[in-house]
Amino acid sequence: MYVIVVGGGKVGYYLTKELLAAGHELVLLEKDGRRARQIADEVGSIVLQRDGCEGKHLAEAGANRAAIVAAVTGDDEDNLVVCQMAKHHFDVPRTIARVNNPRNESLFRHLGVDEIISPTRMALAAIEQDIPVHELLHLAQLQSGDLELLEAQIGDDSPAVGRRPGDIILPDGCSLFALIRDDNAVAIKPDTSFQAGDKVLAIARSDAESELHRALIGATPQGSTA
């Protein structure tokens, strides 16, 4: 399979080495001369000192017979242009763009990029795994700090799932008044049944927070100080 890699930064360099090791035919385009020579010393003459954003350079690299063009420079805009040129002028079947700003992902897909690689998104996902998801969020302090406005996210394993407000024993001076379900705000009524995914808005005394956590979310997660 013939692959064109654009961008000889760390991602492009290691990608090139791995693809070569896997037996693929490929060319790496790197516009910086020094960096191109440096990589060529390591991997051989498959490095072209060219700007992959330019149509004629993609043509020289044989874009019209490439199965995949992977744009992995550090700049989102350059990766977009490489993929669009590859797609629309060389009919490359599969274009891959590295995207640093997660907000660009859907736009790039919309504009015809086939595959998005987002290091930011991946790091974010890894980090979020380590953060307790079901937490009490502090939204605001009321009455000069004696009371707090809190948001509790109901998880699958929450003791409140399937129960009504009257079935839940709440700490003194605590009131549940609304919940957010499917992006809509809903008033909590006596016959409201809590579901996983609900975000329950509550007002509670500051010292009753952990009791509220146990009632709505479950046991306080390990390592959390909430």
Added chain:
Amino acid sequence: MRAFIVGCGRVGAGLAEQLANAGHEVTIVDARTEAFDRLPEDFSGRAVRGDGTDEDVLRRAGAEGADLFLALTEGDNRNVLAAQMAAESLGATRSVAKINDPVRAEAYAAMGIATICRTSLLVDALAVFAGLPSGATIGGVRAPTGHHPGGGHDRPGSRAATLASTEGASPPVTALATNAPTGPSASPSAGLPAREG
């Protein structure tokens, strides 16, 4: 008219001044505060510091639904990204990218983006000065000759997509100038090698 300009270089600043003086509501964005020194002291528009290719920045600066969006930074690809973002995600009515590489300017016009190319402008002007017939190269804003890649897709919340789907054949990005050439040089694949086989 609500005009939004990314890039406060000589062109961006000059145009911002003219549009503001003509009574239009102008916002200009640049990543460097010093760039705003190019604006006149009595500039009546808004100057916002930020990355003009960041959708959050553009939204905060009020680019949504702009009547005219001009991407005029020094980077061709940044302009390509910003102009497409404006057309596809921010619902700008008209959006133009300055692309100084003539091949890329041609290519993006064929992809449905209005472009303006400084190189072509200068070459054309100097060719005329040298006595050659005018129009040997493309002068003004290059009208889109093709469909914007995203134009036909449905993307919730995208005004450009809605326009494209309700107006059928009309591309979401329209040209500023009506005198854009339609000769053979404006054909979609001119200047680029065609795919073989």
